[in-house]
Amino acid sequence: xxxxxxxxxxxxxxxxxxxxxxxxxxxxxxxxxxxxxxxxxxxxxxxxxxxxxxxxxxxxxxxxxxxxxxxxxxxxxxxxxxxxxxxxxxxxxxxxxxxxxxxxxxxxxxxxxxxxxxxxxxxxxxxxxxxxxxxxxxxxxxxxxxxxxxxxxxxxxxxxxxxxxxxxxxxxxxxxxxxxxxxxxxxxxxxxxxxxxxxxxxxxxxxxxxxxxxxxxxxxxxxxxxxxxxx
Amino acid sequence: xxxxxxxxxxxxxxxxxxxxxxxxxxxxxxxxxxxxxxxxxxxxxxxxxxxxxxxxxxxxxxxxxxxxxxxxxxxxxxxxxxxxxxxxxxxxxxxxxxxxxxxxxxxxxxxxxxxxxxxxxxxxxxxxxxxxxxxxxxxxxxxxxxxxxxxxxxxxxxxxxxxxxxxxxxxxxxxxxxxxxxxxxxxxxxxxxxxxxxxxxxxxxxxxxxxxxxxxxxxxxxxxxxxxxxxxxxxxxxxxxxxxxx
Numbered sequence: 001x002x003x004x005x006x007x008x009x010x011x012x013x014x015x016x017x018x019x020x021x022x023x024x025x026x027x028x029x030x031x032x033x034x035x036x037x038x039x040x041x042x043x044x045x046x047x048x049x050x051x052x053x054x055x056x057x058x059x060x061x062x063x064x065x066x067x068x069x070x071x072x073x074x075x076x077x078x079x080x081x082x083x084x085x086x087x088x089x090x091x092x093x094x095x096x097x098x099x100x101x102x103x104x105x106x107x108x109x110x111x112x113x114x115x116x117x118x119x120x121x122x123x124x125x126x127x128x129x130x131x132x133x134x135x136x137x138x139x140x141x142x143x144x145x146x147x148x149x150x151x152x153x154x155x156x157x158x159x160x161x162x163x164x165x166x167x168x169x170x171x172x173x174x175x176x177x178x179x180x181x182x183x184x185x186x187x188x189x190x191x192x193x194x195x196x197x198x199x200x201x202x203x204x205x206x207x208x209x210x211x212x213x214x215x216x217x218x219x220x221x222x223x224x225x226x227x228x229x230x231x
Numbered sequence: 232x233x234x235x236x237x238x239x240x241x242x243x244x245x246x247x248x249x250x251x252x253x254x255x256x257x258x259x260x261x262x263x264x265x266x267x268x269x270x271x272x273x274x275x276x277x278x279x280x281x282x283x284x285x286x287x288x289x290x291x292x293x294x295x296x297x298x299x300x301x302x303x304x305x306x307x308x309x310x311x312x313x314x315x316x317x318x319x320x321x322x323x324x325x326x327x328x329x330x331x332x333x334x335x336x337x338x339x340x341x342x343x344x345x346x347x348x349x350x351x352x353x354x355x356x357x358x359x360x361x362x363x364x365x366x367x368x369x370x371x372x373x374x375x376x377x378x379x380x381x382x383x384x385x386x387x388x389x390x391x392x393x394x395x396x397x398x399x400x401x402x403x404x405x406x407x408x409x410x411x412x413x414x415x416x417x418x419x420x421x422x423x424x425x426x427x428x429x430x431x432x433x434x435x436x437x438x439x440x441x442x443x444x445x446x447x448x449x450x451x452x453x454x455x456x457x458x459x460x461x462x463x464x465x466x467x468x469x470x471x472x473x474x475x476x477x
Contacts, residue, residue, distance in 0.1 A: 068413075068449065071425050071442065085233070169305075173309055175418065207310055211305035211306070212305045
């Protein structure tokens with residue numbers, strides 16, 4: 001422990017943040033946006049009166065929630081090139097790049113988790129509100145867009161944000177594809193300089209500070225939202 | 232899709248000389264189950280201790296428990312795995328570190344993964360236990376004290392039996408999470424299901440058959456755990472008590 005070398009960390013700092021952390025945050029934010037959109041669609045499908053549609057969505061959600069993320073990362077890493085080749089008609093696998101592959105994977109995977117959160121949010125909106133919307137002459141899309149979903153999202157904001165923090169931590173698993181996210185970058189420096197102790201402790205510290213600060217923020221938000229809802 | 236399916240690949244011998252690819256996968260399932268069971272025992276033990284200590288109303292003890300939970304919750308599991316595998320042996324006294332480094336690599340990987348997964352899960356169980364105990368009506372513990380029970384006896388005979396029954400559903404999902412999380416142990420070289428599928432894919436080039444087999448194994452283990460936990464939940468039910476099946 002006495003030979004803990006801070007210089008290794010300081011030298012690598014600019015690259016770690018500019019390359020690694022930017023990659024991690026970009027992946028987190030993009031896949032959050034896409035996964036919330038897909039998750040909302042899945043939630044609406046799960047709550048559909050059409051049995052086939054709701055079973056399809058339920059099957060999707062249950063399958064993704066039963067499997068480890070690492071396995072799904074591998075699945076899509078190999079599957080996506082085949083699908084792209086099949087879609088563009090060439091029949092030959094098309095390489096899509098690590099970031100795209102990871103983005104597709106996290107979007108499809110996290111959508112299953114966001115779906116369950118949003119579904120719970122929708123179910124918590126009192127039935128009378130939907131009925132009132134229909135009575136006012138709104139159609140299904142109108143009721144959902146202007147009455148149910150805004151309340152569902154508002155009530156579920158803390159849970160959704162907590163899931164984003166989980167997603168932020170999960171992005172470290174792209175390490176298995178040798179991508180340079182924050183952990184991947186730290187690992188490259190660690191192996192190059194033979195300084196595993198310093199780099200991994202530093203990586204853990206950075207992840208901890210960001211996640212902990214974010215979760216404190218969510219808790220404060222939750223307190224404020226709770227008060228606002230009673231008023 | 233331009234892919235050569237070959238489902239009979241599972242019967243082919245794998246080049247590592249330990250039998251067929253199917254054997255590799257089954258051994259992977261055993262590692263997954265083994266590491267999950269050991270980690271689950273550790274997680275229950277540490278989780279209940281930390282959870283109970285978190286309700287003692289002794290400020291510094293509660294703060295310590297809070298720190299335990301926040302520490303394991305806010306660092307990605309993969310980073311924790313690397314810390315246990317690469318960093319902890321360096322920080323230990325030289326003799327202990329050397330003992331770890333010189334022991335059988337397969338076993339040391341297994342125990343490292345089990346400790347890492349167990350402590351990671353313990354933080355989540357501790358939260359459930361603490362929330363469960365806190366949510367009980369305060370009158371129950373008071374009644375226990377009025378009957379002359381000591382503090383430990385109140386936990387043992389009043390609070391914990393009610394809490395355990397109450398948190399069975401979240402415990403089930405934690406058990407499922409643990410099995411899924413055990414796939415992270417593949418990054419430090421444990422050949423559990425994901426690792427076995429990955430090595431089969433690299434040797435045989437039958438990508439999708441390998442991952443399909445892993446998928447099926449995970450789904451089977453999931454079903455098994457849900458079934459076992461439901462049985463356990465039923466056998467513990469107290470008639471007329473909350474959470475009793477309709």
